Amino acid sequence: MVVDASLRRTLHKRGMRMTPQRQLVLDAVRDLHHATPEQICEHVQRVAPAVNITTVYRTLDLLEGLDLVRHTHLGHGAPSYSTHAHEHVHLVCHRCGDVTEVPPAALTNLTEQLGARFGFVLDCSHLALSGRCSRCVEHAETAAEVNGS
């Protein structure tokens, strides 16, 4: 997807090789928007059935090292990979596991503070915030008294 030559250059710059698998995995991450390694593998295998899940893991590691993709742990299970292009914040409910996507605009304040005070560059493009969704808040009252005592 447009960037083929760029991936090749980036790899060569570090003495690494361009391979069809690496392009396919990168394309899959771009196409799928936060997908698990297994989903990425399935997607790649539609075009190249011989590609192994091991290669997908190794390539995702590599691409993450090159800062071309990243991963976030949304719910319990497998991590979720995406590119910088896919911008939003995830609100993950502790209790029911529900994930809501919201625009990253609300974070500009926080980003500035963390940068100024800790030198930490917050990744607003793919952030997971944990808490409790509106539905589950209503169920929380019963247990609250235990913590309060």
Added chain:
Amino acid sequence: MVVDASLRRTLHKRGMRMTPQRQLVLDAVRDLHHATPEQICEHVQRVAPAVNITTVYRTLDLLEGLDLVRHTHLGHGAPSYSTHAHEHVHLVCHRCGDVTEVPPAALTNLTEQLGARFGFVLDCSHLALSGRCSRCVEHAETAAEVNGS
């Protein structure tokens, strides 16, 4: 730790039984501050060597359902369990996996916004924010041009 009777009451209220294992696991989570199931198990086994890792998993699930503990995925590996009492925000570096703890004060703005606009109750007591730590920011420049093109 003080709350023994409270745990028993909470369990009985739901037709569940109080057991030494449940108290030990809850105490371990309180003592250890964000520990993995395996670490919790080891801690419990110092006092009660026969307690099985299976029981730890089952009990953590149970206690989370009772809203007495919670878990967060910090880095790659195992989840990290803690209680509400342990208040801080984790800054997790995407690149090197480093985790910095900062006070949750910076989040008051964000908490209000998310509550007002989405009904989402952000859990400030044990939040993981992903991004890049100050050291790794310096290494990022080399790859940046690829994304920019």
Added chain:
DNA sequence: TTAGGTGCAAACTTTTTGCCTCCGA
């Protein structure tokens, strides 16, 4: 007494490693 809870072993899922072959530069 008796149903819920535990321990143990085995299965399962997800990820990593070793090793040999293959192929990109």
Added chain:
DNA sequence: TCGGAGGCAAAAAGTTTGCACCTAA
């Protein structure tokens, strides 16, 4: 050509399940 990369199989890490026995209520 030749060392990095991929495929395959096995191992490791993390978690869940089945079942018989035990114990809190």
